[in-house]
Amino acid sequence: MTDWTDPDAFAAALERAETKEKGNCFEDFAEGETVEHDPGLVLSRRGSELWAGQTLNYDPTYWRPSVAEARGYDAVPVHPDYLLACVMGASVGDLSEKGGYFLGRDDLRYHRPGVAPGTELRVESVVESKAESSSRPAYGIVTWETTGYDAATGDPLLSYTRTNMIPRREPIAADGEGANAGDSEDEEAERADADLPDELLAPEGGHFEDFREALARADGRDAAVAYRHERGRTIDDTTVAQLPLATLNTAKQHHNADAMADSPSGEIVAYGDVTRSIALGHARSDEQTLREVSCDDERFHDFVTVGDTVYGFTHVLDANDGDARNAGEVTFEHVAFNQRDEPVYSGTRTALVRKRA
Structure with missing residues (x-):
């Protein structure tokens, strides 16, 4: 037996x-x-x-x-x-x-x-x-x-x-093309720096009018309405495993350290929507958001693991008065980045933002 x-x-x-x-x-x-x-x-x-x-x-x-x-x-x-x-x-x-x-x-x-x-x-x-x-x-x-x-x-x-x-x-069978295509890191860094506007402006507050007024100040100048958010959130066991499992996300990447030991990250990684939500939470703390409308072009650029801290950066793209009496529509580009200042998430988002009473 x-x-x-x-x-x-x-x-x-x-x-x-x-x-x-x-x-x-x-x-x-x-x-x-x-x-x-x-x-x-x-x-x-x-x-x-x-x-x-x-x-x-x-x-x-x-x-x-x-x-x-x-x-x-x-x-x-x-x-x-x-x-x-x-x-x-x-x-x-x-x-x-x-x-x-x-x-x-x-x-x-x-x-x-x-x-x-x-x-x-x-x-x-x-x-x-x-x-x-x-x-x-x-x-x-x-x-x-x-x-x-x-x-x-x-x-x-x-x-x-x-x-x-x-x-x-x-x-x-792979032809091997594309694995290392493109500019060198130095060339990319130089181009990125050259593409930045001369001025980065921040809105005075978080109401719709503040975003509209900041965009008006930037209009006609080599400027953008772009700013970073002070808060950061360090990824821990709750955010890396408990939150995805509580939403029925069974991907081993978020809870099976043994399976992930030989992966490119070498360890379990944060659910992308946790990273995204933290970044948007930082942004919303500096807005008077009424409700969410849509998101587009969402991309995840690098691994986020336990011990990493997620910060947020926002670029305001547009502010449309719209039809609502008490709110206007604002479109943002958001970037989440880690403690090494490396982007880990980006996306555009449109929300209704409250007007001043």
Whole structure:
């Protein structure tokens, strides 16, 4: 009779045992295919407050009933970053659990302002495209459109497209081109410095008029409205593992140190949406944000690991008076960077920002 706990016997058993794998490889996806994701959360106020608190998103709309009611909500809504993380998390097991680089996200749209706690989430994805990767023969590139729905009504709550490198079962032959293409680091640094405007201006405050007035000051000058935010958030066990697992994100990158020991990072890494939410939390602390509208061109530039500190930088692109009496639409470019001043995330974001009373 086998003693499965005998170390030698168990080691031999592990060598012979088939591994029941999780996740899908590049070859498993077909363009046009719709993937229904079985996981799905009931959005909760506790989960929203945990996410918002740990990522320094302290807009009282998402904490205080009196403020939420004054801003037109029936009850305290869940934070939009928590909603995004829950939609993304439910998709990971089917789409990207195998690992691979998160290349970016586009066309993020919030279809219902003020999603209430207690909403049951249903998530599905459509495979938009597949492409080979000549520079990384062990991977292919897949783009999905993912939508989170209110399971009770079928109404869309949030949607986006995202692109990942996904491991292949069988690597393809690579031509080697593109791995080191482009300018040298010195040439890139010189060009970046030469491209900077002469002046970086900051708005006087956080209301819509402050952003509009700062853009007017920059108009006609070699200037940009761009500034950094004082707060920083150091990545710890809660942000690197607890937050993604609480949103059903099963990617090993965030909680399996053994599996990540031989990866390019050498250790577990932060969920990209934690990094993003921290950066946006820093930015929102210097705005009078009414609600989120959209995000585009989101890119993740480097690993963030436990002990790294995430800071935020904002470039104001536009301020449009719009139709709302009490708010105007402002478009920002946000950059998250670490303690070594290296960009780790960037994206554009449009939000309704309150006007002065």
